[in-house]
Amino acid sequence: MELAGSQVRERSRRRVADRLTAAARRQTAVTYQEPHPVLFATGLGAVAFSAFTDGPARDKGVVLHTRTRNAVGQRVDLCLFGSLDNTLDFRRGEALEGSSSSAWYAVAELLQSRGRRNTSQWDDHGLAVEALSIALNDRERADNPDHDDAPWTRPLALGHAADAEWFAVIYSDITLDPARWHLDRTGLAGTQRIIVGAPVWVRTAGPDALVRYAERRRPAPGRRSRWRRLPSG
Numbered sequence: 186m187e188l189a190g191s192q193v194r195e196r197s198r199r200r201v202a203d204r205l206t207a208a209a210r211r212q213t214a215v216t217y218q219e220p221h222p223v224l225f226a227t228g229l230g231a232v233a234f235s236a237f238t239d240g241p242a243r244d245k246g247v248v249l250h251t252r253t254r255n256a257v258g259q260r261v262d263l264c265l266f267g268s269l270d271n272t273l274d275f276r277r278g279e280a281l282e283g284s285s286s287s288a289w290y291a292v293a294e295l296l297q298s299r300g301r302r303n304t305s306q307w308d309d310h311g312l313a314v315e316a317l318s319i320a321l322n323d324r325e326r327a328d329n330p331d332h333d334d335a336p337w338t339r340p341l342a343l344g345h346a347a348d349a350e351w352f353a354v355i356y357s358d359i360t361l362d363p364a365r366w367h368l369d370r371t372g373l374a375g376t377q378r379i380i381v382g383a384p385v386w387v388r389t390a391g392p393d394a395l396v397r398y399a400e401r402r403r404p405a406p407g408r409r410s411r412w413r414r415l416p417s418g
Contacts, residue, residue: 202386206352214355217255217378221360226263226380227352228253232387233336234343235322236280237266237289245269245277247343249384250320251351259377264320265353265384266296274392279399280341288315295381300356313359313379314366321373337398344397349389357381 206213206227214223230251237246249265269275286292291305291312303312322339336342360378361368368374389395 198386202352202388205385213352214380217253217259217261218257222358223355223380225353225385226355226382227350228263229348229350231345231347232349232351233320233345234272234275235320235339235341236269236343237319238280238285238341247272247275248320249351249387250317251349260375261378261380262317262320262376263353263380263382264316265351265382266292266316267384274395274397275343276399279397280343282340286315286319288312288319292316292319292381295356296383299354300381309357310359310361310366313357313381314361314368314373316357316381317373317376317379337401342398344395344399346387346389346395348394349387351387352385353382354385355380355382 209225212223213219213225213227215227217226228251230253233250235248235250237248245268247267247269249263249267251263251265253261253263255261269277288305288307291303291307292315294302294304295312295316303309305312307315322341336345358378358380361376363377368376
């Protein structure tokens with residue numbers, strides 16, 4: 186949606202967001218029981234932010250992960266890839282160095298083509314699983330299960346918001362065949378549907394709702410040493 190300069194000045198972000206969601210309502214997944222395919226998705230809940238350090242967005246990529254269930258109990262994982270340049274709270278270099286995914290180029294192709302092209306070794310279902318593995322820092326979790334209790338120790342993790350509202354454009358919407366997929370890796374077990382796309386916006390009730398792991402990683406200030414002059418002689 187494009188607005189003329191005068192319209193941008195007259196409308197707040199909230200009004201623009203409301204107008205966009207109203208226009209896309211019939212094509213937006215809300216309950217996650219809507220007929221496939223959906224073009225947009227929206228939700229409210231916990232969102233985790235991680236760095237996506239491979240591909241064209243090597244130094245400024247970010248991936249959001251959120252999870253929900255529909256009315257029949259199907260677990261839905263959403264992986265939303267965007268840019269740190271569009272965030273207000275995170276900066277380049279806040280994430281620690283982590284392991285690289287061999288599927289980064291395939292995920293980058295999916296994002297750049299907006300879901301229209303997949304020339305990788307993975308089919309659409311396999312690529313969706315790889316995208317979820319990237320979003321969950323799955324390789325880091327497997328190496329150290331204790332990361333789940335202290336997410337700020339995961340190398341690529343940036344932060345989380347416990348209660349965030351989000352809206353996303355969807356590039357891939359996959360329901361896994363249970364006869365083919367037996368996901369038993371940490372974090373992936375129980376996944377039934379994977380949606381991959383890009384965030385249009387994520388917003389919280391206030392700045393305190395977001396936890397930045399860069400602040401958790403800072404060493405606690407130590408006590409100042411007191412120096413005492415020794416008597417001469």
